Amino acid sequence: MISRRDFIKATSLTGIGLTIIPSGVLFSKEKDEVVRIGLIGVGLRGQNHLDLLLRRADVEVVAICDVQQRMMDMSKDMIKKSGKAMPQVILDGPYGYRKMLENKDIDAVIISTPWEWHTIMCLDAMNAGKYTACEVMTGATIEECWQLVHTSERTGMPLMMLENVCYRRDVMAVMNMVRQNVFGELIHLQGGYQHDLREVKFNDGVKPYGGGVEFGEKGFSEAQWRTQYSVMRDADLYPTHGIGPIAMMTNINRGNIFTHLTSYSSKSRGLHNYIVKNGGEDHPNAKVKFKLGDVVTTMIKCKNEETILLQHDTNLPRPYSLGFRVQGTNGIWMDVNKSIYIEGRSKEAHRWEDAQAWLDKYDHPLWKAHAAKATGAGHGGMDWFVVNAFVESVKRKTNTPQDVYDAVTWSAITPLSETSIQQGGETLAFPDFTSGKWMYRKNDFAKDGTY
Amino acid sequence: MISRRDFIKATSLTGIGLTIIPSGVLFSKEKDEVVRIGLIGVGLRGQNHLDLLLRRADVEVVAICDVQQRMMDMSKDMIKKSGKAMPQVILDGPYGYRKMLENKDIDAVIISTPWEWHTIMCLDAMNAGKYTACEVMTGATIEECWQLVHTSERTGMPLMMLENVCYRRDVMAVMNMVRQNVFGELIHLQGGYQHDLREVKFNDGVKPYGGGVEFGEKGFSEAQWRTQYSVMRDADLYPTHGIGPIAMMTNINRGNIFTHLTSYSSKSRGLHNYIVKNGGEDHPNAKVKFKLGDVVTTMIKCKNEETILLQHDTNLPRPYSLGFRVQGTNGIWMDVNKSIYIEGRSKEAHRWEDAQAWLDKYDHPLWKAHAAKATGAGHGGMDWFVVNAFVESVKRKTNTPQDVYDAVTWSAITPLSETSIQQGGETLAFPDFTSGKWMYRKNDFAKDGTY
Numbered sequence: 057m058i059s060r061r062d063f064i065k066a067t068s069l070t071g072i073g074l075t076i077i078p079s080g081v082l083f084s085k086e087k088d089e090v091v092r093i094g095l096i097g098v099g100l101r102g103q104n105h106l107d108l109l110l111r112r113a114d115v116e117v118v119a120i121c122d123v124q125q126r127m128m129d130m131s132k133d134m135i136k137k138s139g140k141a142m143p144q145v146i147l148d149g150p151y152g153y154r155k156m157l158e159n160k161d162i163d164a165v166i167i168s169t170p171w172e173w174h175t176i177m178c179l180d181a182m183n184a185g186k187y188t189a190c191e192v193m194t195g196a197t198i199e200e201c202w203q204l205v206h207t208s209e210r211t212g213m214p215l216m217m218l219e220n221v222c223y224r225r226d227v228m229a230v231m232n233m234v235r236q237n238v239f240g241e242l243i244h245l246q247g248g249y250q251h252d253l254r255e256v257k258f259n260d261g262v263k264p265y266g267g268g269v270e271f272g273e274k275g276f277s278e279a280q281w282r283t284q285y286s287v288m289r290d291a292d293l294y295p296t297h298g299i300g301p302i303a304m305m306t307n308i309n310r311g312n313i314f315t316h317l318t319s320y321s322s323k324s325r326g327l328h329n330y331i332v333k334n335g336g337e338d339h340p341n342a343k344v345k346f347k348l349g350d351v352v353t354t355m356i357k358c359k360n361e362e363t364i365l366l367q368h369d370t371n372l373p374r375p376y377s378l379g380f381r382v383q384g385t386n387g388i389w390m391d392v393n394k395s396i397y398i399e400g401r402s403k404e405a406h407r408w409e410d411a412q413a414w415l416d417k418y419d420h421p422l423w424k425a426h427a428a429k430a431t432g433a434g435h436g437g438m439d440w441f442v443v444n445a446f447v448e449s450v451k452r453k454t455n456t457p458q459d460v461y462d463a464v465t466w467s468a469i470t471p472l473s474e475t476s477i478q479q480g481g482e483t484l485a486f487p488d489f490t491s492g493k494w495m496y497r498k499n500d501f502a503k504d505g506t507y
Numbered sequence: 508m509i510s511r512r513d514f515i516k517a518t519s520l521t522g523i524g525l526t527i528i529p530s531g532v533l534f535s536k537e538k539d540e541v542v543r544i545g546l547i548g549v550g551l552r553g554q555n556h557l558d559l560l561l562r563r564a565d566v567e568v569v570a571i572c573d574v575q576q577r578m579m580d581m582s583k584d585m586i587k588k589s590g591k592a593m594p595q596v597i598l599d600g601p602y603g604y605r606k607m608l609e610n611k612d613i614d615a616v617i618i619s620t621p622w623e624w625h626t627i628m629c630l631d632a633m634n635a636g637k638y639t640a641c642e643v644m645t646g647a648t649i650e651e652c653w654q655l656v657h658t659s660e661r662t663g664m665p666l667m668m669l670e671n672v673c674y675r676r677d678v679m680a681v682m683n684m685v686r687q688n689v690f691g692e693l694i695h696l697q698g699g700y701q702h703d704l705r706e707v708k709f710n711d712g713v714k715p716y717g718g719g720v721e722f723g724e725k726g727f728s729e730a731q732w733r734t735q736y737s738v739m740r741d742a743d744l745y746p747t748h749g750i751g752p753i754a755m756m757t758n759i760n761r762g763n764i765f766t767h768l769t770s771y772s773s774k775s776r777g778l779h780n781y782i783v784k785n786g787g788e789d790h791p792n793a794k795v796k797f798k799l800g801d802v803v804t805t806m807i808k809c810k811n812e813e814t815i816l817l818q819h820d821t822n823l824p825r826p827y828s829l830g831f832r833v834q835g836t837n838g839i840w841m842d843v844n845k846s847i848y849i850e851g852r853s854k855e856a857h858r859w860e861d862a863q864a865w866l867d868k869y870d871h872p873l874w875k876a877h878a879a880k881a882t883g884a885g886h887g888g889m890d891w892f893v894v895n896a897f898v899e900s901v902k903r904k905t906n907t908p909q910d911v912y913d914a915v916t917w918s919a920i921t922p923l924s925e926t927s928i929q930q931g932g933e934t935l936a937f938p939d940f941t942s943g944k945w946m947y948r949k950n951d952f953a954k955d956g957t958y
Contacts (some may be wrong), residue, residue: 212586240780243823244802252857255820316932318769322694323812325836329691351695351834355804357932361774365816372694373850374839375859383802385776388825393844399824406703408826481767483807483932501820 091450094119094143094162094186096153096177098131100264101191102168104434105218108443109166110138115447120334121146145170153177157184164450166218166443167191170281175200178490182213189216189446189456192296194463197471200249200465200489205489208460216446217463218454219300220434221378223441225427227301228420228502230382232388234305236418238398239384242306246381247298248367252374254330257283258341269335285350290321291474292368293348297378299356300458302364305382309461310499312360314486319473321349326371346371354473356486366469372434389414422502441507448507457501461490542901545570545594545613546639547604547628549582551715551728552642553619555885556669559584559894560617561589566898570607572597583822604628606643608635615901617894618642621732626651640667640897640907643747648922649938653914656940657912661921666908667897668914670751671885672829674892676878677862678752679871679953681833681840685756687869689849690835691849693698693757696748697832699818704824707779708734709792720786737799741772742925743819744799748829749805749916751909753815756833760912761950763811765937770924772800797822805924807937817920840865873953899958908952912941 061354093109093202098120115435117135120143128147135142137264144159147153150173152217156162162175164187164213167177171193181188182204193216195201208215219225233239256278260268264277271283301431327346331339350371367379380391395408402409418497422441428439429444449456468487474484488494500506522571526591549571559851560566566956571594573579579598586593595610597603601624608631609615615638618628619882622644628878632639645654645668659666674679684690711719715728722734736744757763778797782790801822807815831842838849839840846859873892881888900907919938927933939945951957 207644241774242777243776244804244820318771318806318932318934319815320769320806320808323692325692326695329836339522348648349812349814350836351814353695353773353806353816355769355806355932357771361800363771363773363800365804369695369834372836372839374836375846375848375857383820383823383825385801385823388823390843392841395826397824397826407828481769481806482932483769483934505851505923 070218083294089451090114090116091447092116092118092163092164093159093447094121094156094159096121096156096165096167096181097169097173098122099124099127099168102149102479103131103134103300104439105166105168105443106134108308108433108440109447110135110140110460112447113300114451116141118145118162119144119146119159119339121156122151122199123147123150123152123296130300154180155222157181157358164446165191166446168422171196171285172281175204178204178215179207182207182211182215182481185211185213187214187446187456189218190463191218193294193467193470195467195471196240198468199469201487201489204464205460212450214456215460215463216449217296218446219296219458219462219466220438220440220442221297221420222300222304222501223438223445224301225393225419225423225437226415227380229415229418231301231305231502232418232420233382234382238386238418239382240326240386242362242382242384244363244365244383245302245306246365246379247302248365248368248369249294249297250367250369250374250377250379252372252376253370254326257286257327257370258330258334262353269331269339269341271341286327286346286436287344288347288475289470289474290347290349291470292319292352292366293355293470294368295354295366295368295469295473298366298380299364299469300381300462303466304326304499306358306360306364307499308358309465309490310359310497311493313360313379313488313490313494314364314465315357315359316483317354317356317469317476317486318483319354319476320481321477324349324371326350330371331416331468347416349477352477354390354469355468377487397457398485421504445507457506461493464489468473534841540902541565541567542898543567543569543612543614543856544898544901545572545610545616547572547607547616547618547632548573548620548624549573550578550619553617554578554582554585555890556619556894557585557914559884559891560898561586561591563898565902566782567592568594569613570595570597570610572604572607573773574601574603602708605631608632608637614638615640615897617897622647622736622802623732626655629655629666633658633662633666636662636664637775638665638897638907640669641914642669642888644918644921646918646922649919652919652938652940655915656911665900666914667900667906667909668747668748668909668917669897669910670913670917671889671893672748673751673755673909673952674873674889674896675752675886676865676870676888677842678875679874680833680869681831682953683753683755683869683871684840684865685833686704687724689837689869690833690839691837693813693833693835695814695816695832695834696753697816697818697830698753698756699816699820700745700748700829701818701825701831703762703822703823703827704821705777708737708778709781709785709819711730720782720790722792736820737797738795738799740925741775741798741800741803741804741928742921743770743803743817743922745819746920746924749817749831750815750917750920751913752831754913754917755950755952756813757809757813758817758950759809759939760916760945761808762945763813764939764941764945765815765916766808766810767921767934768805768807768923768937769930769932769934770803770805770927770928772928773802775800775822777801781822791882800928800938803924803928805920805927807920823848868897871953872955873958895902895925896958912944
C-alpha cells in the first residue's frame with residue numbers, strides 16, 4: 057500500500073495517474089468507519105466471503121445478489137444466524153446485479169460468480185464508482201484485460217483480484233525472507249495449480265463434490281460452469297495461485313515485468329477416463345472431448361532475467377501441491393518436500409533441511425498481528441487476509457495492495473498460454489498492462505503498516 | 508536388446524538397416540569369450556571405468572591412452588594393484604588415440620575425454636571398426652549428431668553413450684512400474700541436472716574439487732575444460748542424466764519421438780559470485796563473463812503427446828537432485844520428496860506416501876540379479892550396469908541397449924536449447940535422427956534376458 061504522500065509523489069514523478077479515485081475523495085472515511093459492501097454472487101465461494109464479512113464490525117453487508125434460489129436461501133440462513141440485519145436481496149436473473157450497483161450507499165462490491173461474468177461485472181461496478189473485488193481470473197481474453205485496465209484508470213476505481221495465496225502463511229514467510237535477502241538475488245521461481253479437481257468438475261448435481269459424472273446444466277456449483285472450460289480451452293486455466301506470490305516476490309509491475317511466455321500442453325486423458333470409470337462407457341458425457349491437456353507447463357521470462365515455471369495439473373489423481381520453488385544466489389525453498397537450503401546457514405552443506413523452523417522464524421508481521429483473527433477462516437486463514445486487505449483499502453480509500461495491473465497480468469496467462477499452445481508451443485510477448493508505469497511503481501505489498 | 512531373429516525381422520520389416528555390424532560377423536564371439544578393450548582417456552572418469560573393467564574376468568584392457576602423465580601414472584598404479592597385465596600405454600598428445608585404433612586386436616573402446624573430443628574420437632573409432640562407448644554428451648552440434656548417426660549406419664559399428672542414470676536403482680524400479688502399467692498411460696515427465704558444480708568448475712589446480720577459483724589451464728581435472736562451456740554457452744549443458752531414463756520410459760526412438768523443444772535461461776550470477784567470494788574481486792577470473800544462465804528450463808513435446816520438463820541448475824548452492832517426476836493417468840512419482848501416489852492403491856486419497864516400499868516391490872530384475880556385483884561401483888552401482896551392458900553387447904555382437912540414436916537424440920538437447928535461448932526462447936522442431944525408423948523400432952531396453 058502507498059501512503060497519500062507517496063501516492064502523490066509517485067503520481068507526479070511518473071506523470072501518469074495511478075488507478076485511484078480522484079484525490080479529493082481520498083480519506084473521505086475514517087479508518088474505523090463502517091464500509092458498506094454488496095456481494096455479487098453468493099454461491100459457495102461468495103458465502104465464504106459473506107461469512108468473513110458478517111464477523112467484522114467495520115463492514116455492513118447491504119446487498120446480496122445471486123441467480124439461484126438455493127444459494128440465496130443458504131446465504132440468508134447465514135445472515136440470520138449472524139444476528140446482523142438482512143441486506144437487500146436481489147434474485148433477478150443474471151443482470152440483477154446492476155440494480156445493486158445503482159445503490160449509492162454501496163462503497164464496494166465483491167464478485168464471486170462464474171469466470172465468464174467477471175469482466176462485465178467488474179466493468180459495471182467500476183463504472184458505477186464502486187471499489188471492486190473479484191474472485192480469481194479477471195479477464196478471459198487479452199482484450200478483456202485491457203478493458204479492465206482502461207476502465208479502472210478512467211473511473212479511478214481500484215480493482216482487486218482476491219488472490220488469497222499471496223497471504224498463505226508459508227508463502228508470506230518466504231516473501232519476508234526474500235525481502236531480508238535470505239535467498240540473495242532471485243534467479244528462478246516455480247508455482248502452479250496441481251490439484252485433482254475431478255470431483256469439482258463432476259458431481260451428482262446435488263452435492264458440490266463428486267458422487268457423479270455430471271457437469272453443465274445437470275451439475276451443481278462449480279461443475280455447472282467451470283468444467284466447460286476444460287471442454288473448450290487448452291490453456292493454463294488457473295494460473296493466479298501460483299503466479300500471484302511469485303509476481304509479488306519478483307516485483308512484477310513494480311520495477312520488473314513479464315517479457316515473454318511459452319506453454320506446452322500434454323495429451324488429455326484424465327477427465328474422459330474419470331467419466332468412463334465412474335459413469336460407464338455409455339454415459340453421454342463419455343462422448344465429450346476435453347480440449348484441456350492434463351498437464352500444462354508454462355515458462356515465463358522477466359525483464360530482470362528471472363525465469364518462472366508454472367504448472368497446471370487438475371485432471372489426474374495426485375496429491376494437492378502448488379509446487380512453489382523460490383531460488384536465489386544464496387539458496388532455495390521448495391514446498392513439495394517442505395525443505396530449504398541456505399548456503400552457510402543450513403547445518404549441512406548440500407543437504408535439504410526442514411523448512412518449518414525458517415518459516416516460523418520469518419513469520420510475516422501481518423500473520424503475527426492477525427493470526428488469531430484469521431484462524432478458522434477459509435483456506436488456512438489466508439481468506440481472512442485477502443478480504444481484510446480489500447476492506448481496509450476501501451476504508452482508507454487507497455489503492456488495493458493487489459491492483460488492477462496485477463489482476464490482469466496474472467489472469468492474462470490463461471489466454472496467452474492458450475494461444476501459445478494453439479500455435480504449437482510458440483513463444484509470445486507478454487503485454488505490459490502498466491504501459492510503462494512498472495518502471496516507477498514501488499513494491500509496497502504487505503510491507504510495514506500495510507494490510 | 509534384440510535377439511538375432513528379431514534383429515533380422517526388424518531389419519527386413521523396415522527395409523532399413525539398423526546400426527549393427529554386418530550379419531556375417533554376428534555371434535563371432537561366444538558369450539563367455541574375453542572382450543579386448545582400449546580406454547581413450549583415463550582421467551578420473553576413465554579411471555572409474557578402468558577399475559570396473561579390471562574386476563571383470565571377461566574383459567582384457569589391452570590399451571590405455573591419455574594426454575597427461577599424472578592421470579597415466581594413477582592408471583598404471585591401479586593396473587599394477589589389480590595384478591592384471593600392463594596394457595599398451597599411449598601418452599602421445601591429443602591424437603595418440605589413433606595409434607590405439609590401428610590395433611586390430613581391440614574389439615571396443617571406451618572414451619572418457621573432454622566433451623569437445625567426443626565426436627571426432629567416436630567417428631575415428633567407428634571408422635576403425637571398433638564398438639564404441641563414450642561418456643555423456645556425444646555431439647556438441649546438430650551437425651556432429653548427424654555425423655555420428657551416418658558413420659554408425661555406414662560402418663555398422665554401434666555407438667553407446669554411457670548414460671548411467673538409466674540404470675539407477677530407483678529409476679529402473681519406476682521404469683518397471685511404468686511397464687507394468689502402475690502409472691497408467693504416461694502424461695508428463697520431468698528430470699534434469701540440479702547439482703551445485705561450483706567446486707567441480709573451480710579448484711586450486713591440484714585437487715579435483717574446490718579449494719580455489721581456477722579453471723582452464725590453471726585448473727585440474729574437469730575444471731580444465733568443462734568450465735569453459737559455462738563461459739561460452741547458454742544452454743542445457745548436461746541433459747542426458749534427466750532425459751535418458753525419461754526417453755526410455757516414453758519409448759523415444761521406439762514408437763515415439765521428440766517433436767519440439769523450447770528453452771528459457773535465467774540470469775547468470777552463481778559462478779561470478781563464487782569467484783568473488785572465494786578469490787576476491789581482484790582475482791583475474793572475477794572479470795570473466797559467464798554466458799550460462801544459472802537455471803535453464805527446457806520443455807519438450809513428444810509425438811505421442813507427452814510433455815517433458817528438463818532443468819539444468821549447476822551454478823547455485825543447492826542440494827543435489829535430478830528432479831525426476833513420472834506422471835500418468837493412475838498416479839505420480841517424484842524423487843525430490845521421495846514420494847508416490849497411485850490412485851486406489853495408495854492408502855489415503857490425495858496423500859503422498861513414501862516411495863520406498865514401491866521401489867522395493869518393483870525392484871528391476873537386472874538389479875535383483877546383479878546388485879551384489881554392482882555394490883561398490885561408482886554412483887551407487889549404476890556405473891557397473893552401464894559398463895556391463897556395453898561389454899555384454901560387444902561379447903554378443905548385438906546392438907547396444909542405448910544406441911547411436913539415443914546418444915545423439917539426448918545430446919542434441921544442448922545445441923537445440925542453446926539456439927532456442929539465443930532466439931529469445933523460440934520453439935524449435937526436434938530432428939528425427941532415426942529418419943523414420945522410430946515408427947518400427949521396439950523398446951527392448953532392460954527387458955527380460957537383456958542387460
